[in-house]
Amino acid sequence: MTSWRLVRIIAGLFVLLSLALGVPGSPLYLSTWWLAFTAFVGLNLLQSGITKWCLMESILRRFGVRGGC
Template structure:
């Protein structure tokens, strides 16, 4: 997998988990504060779309993931 694919996989996983933990109707509900993680991930995805700078992608490339197209 390329670094951008891993970033999107992480983002999708974090969003789904935080929604499951933060929405009161969910059987896994813990606290609505988990929705802050959803907002954080979304804000990072939005800023990376404009700036082409993503901290997770930088970390993944240093760990040896190959860059994407």
């Protein structure tokens, strides 16, 4: 699997997990502050789309994950 795909999978997991922990109706609810993490992931996705640079992709490449689409 490429770093490009893994970044999107990890971002999706982070969003779903933070929503599960931050939405009051969820059985896993801890605090609404988890929604700030959802916003952080969204901002990082926006930033990477604009600048074509993603910290998570850089980290994955250092661990030997193949780059590319």
